[in-house]
Structures are given as structure tokens and as C-alpha cells.
Amino acid sequence: xxxxxxxxxxxxxxxxxxxxxxxxxxxxxxxxxxxxxxxxxxxxxxxxxxxxxxxxxxxxxxxxxxxxxxxxxxxxxxxxxxxxxxxxxxxxxxxxxxxxxxxxxxxxxxxxxxxxxxxxxxxxxxxxxxxxxxxxxxxxxxxxxxxxxxxxxxxxxxxxxxxxxxxxxxxxxxxxxxxxxxxxxxxxxxxxxxxxxxxxxxxxxxxxxxxxxxxxxxxxxxx
Numbered sequence: 001x002x003x004x005x006x007x008x009x010x011x012x013x014x015x016x017x018x019x020x021x022x023x024x025x026x027x028x029x030x031x032x033x034x035x036x037x038x039x040x041x042x043x044x045x046x047x048x049x050x051x052x053x054x055x056x057x058x059x060x061x062x063x064x065x066x067x068x069x070x071x072x073x074x075x076x077x078x079x080x081x082x083x084x085x086x087x088x089x090x091x092x093x094x095x096x097x098x099x100x101x102x103x104x105x106x107x108x109x110x111x112x113x114x115x116x117x118x119x120x121x122x123x124x125x126x127x128x129x130x131x132x133x134x135x136x137x138x139x140x141x142x143x144x145x146x147x148x149x150x151x152x153x154x155x156x157x158x159x160x161x162x163x164x165x166x167x168x169x170x171x172x173x174x175x176x177x178x179x180x181x182x183x184x185x186x187x188x189x190x191x192x193x194x195x196x197x198x199x200x201x202x203x204x205x206x207x208x209x210x211x212x213x214x215x216x217x218x219x220x221x222x223x
Contacts, residue, residue, distance in 0.1 A: 004086045005129040007062060007077040008034075009094060009122055013108045014071035016042030020111070020118045024129035041066075041075060054088050054095075065091045069099075070107040089134045090125060096136030097121050101143060120146050 007027060011020040016039055028034040041059060045066050048055055054067040058080070065087045066075045076091040101117045102110045111118060120143045124133055133139050 004078070004082055004131060006087070006090060006126045006131060007079065007129070008037075008075075009090075009126060010038060010041070010073075010075040010077070011098075011111070011118065012038060012042055012073045012075070014073070016046070016073075019072070019108065020115060020122065022119075022122045022126065024126060041077075042073065045073070045075075054091055056084050056088070063087060067091060067095050069095070072098075072106055072108060072111060074098075086131070090131055093134035093136050093139060094121065094125055097125070097139040097143070100136060100140040117143055 005024070007025045008021065008023045010018075013019055018035075018038065021034070021038065023034060028037055037060075041064055044059055045055075045057065045064070048066075050066050050068050054065050056063065056065050058064075061080045063078045063080060063082055063084055064075055065078075065084065066073065068074070074091060074095050076087050076094065078087045098111070098118060098121060099106055101121060102114060121139055124139045124142045126132060133142075
């Protein structure tokens, strides 16, 4: 027996416009087809009362489960032969996880300000249409761990987060300008802070050499 799969997960606003969407099927090959589906689903469900509990509808041979809160409309779509209870469980997990991540302030403004968390939430729930997790607490916990503050010590970050932090520091250094007064005239000369860049490059290479010894080319020794 095939495992249940998800066609898409949608988070729309009170006008049917996208906030966050993920498609896991080629049933909608173009962006125009996806937007048309979203508009049609929203139009079909907007007058229903799906705020106390999730509701289910059939639409174009798809099963759509949905639930609303404030100006956020949550949808999960599956094939016509999928189990409605499983789809509803996925929807509830997404709904509750977003509530946890937004700390109870579930509205469009807050959702847009935390869009990165919502997209990470979707990645934790479904991958390629396969359901990974439906427990809201587990989902929110994983998202929180992925979105750790970049200012945290490197020892408390994942490799990906630490690399992103190092890259940010390097970029800032590349853009940094030092203003040096010219003692031979009254002008102020601008020079690129090459020494600062050099130090940051060395720091990054040392970091890579520490966390990735298996792939390290030992760049420090060649400098």
C-alpha cells in the first residue's frame, strides 16, 4: 500500500493572496496554474466557518482540508483517494506549529514578519509530498533550532549556521572602508580595510579547518 502523500500546503490571507505555499506535485505545472488553484480554493471556502475546527471539501478531484484563524487561511490538499483524517492531522500540525512560532499572534502581519520560520515549518512537516512530522511541538522545536540567533557562539550553532555567520562577517569586512588622513595635504584618503579582510579570511579558514578536517586542504599552512 502506498504511503499517504500531500499535493500542496497553502497559507493564504483573507483576500486569498499567498503568504506561504509549497507544492509537492506536478499537477500544477506553472505558477499561473498554482495561483488559479489557490484563488479557486479560497473562493470556494471563504464563506465557510472553519475557525473552531477543520473542514473538508472536494475540489477538482482533490480533497482539501482547511482551517482559519484571524486573517490566515490554512489549506492542505491531497488526492481524491487520500485519507481525510491524515490530511486533517497534517493541517492541524501546521496550524498549531505556526501558532507556537508566532507566539499566539496569528495574523498576516506577524506571519509575514516571520515568513522564514513558516517556510522552515513547512519543510519539517512534508518533504517531496511525504509526511515527516505532525506533532506541532516537535515541528516548532526543530524550526527554533534551525533559526538560532546568528549572534550565538559558534559552539552553539550548527555548521550551516556558523558558516553563514562567518560569511556575514566576511561580507561586512569587504564593505568596510577606513578613512586615513593624508599628512602631506588636507585631503582624507579612503582605503579598503584589506588588513581586516585578511584577518577575517584567516579566521574563516581556521574555522573550516577545525570543523571539516576530512575535507580540509590545510590552507593555513600555505599562507
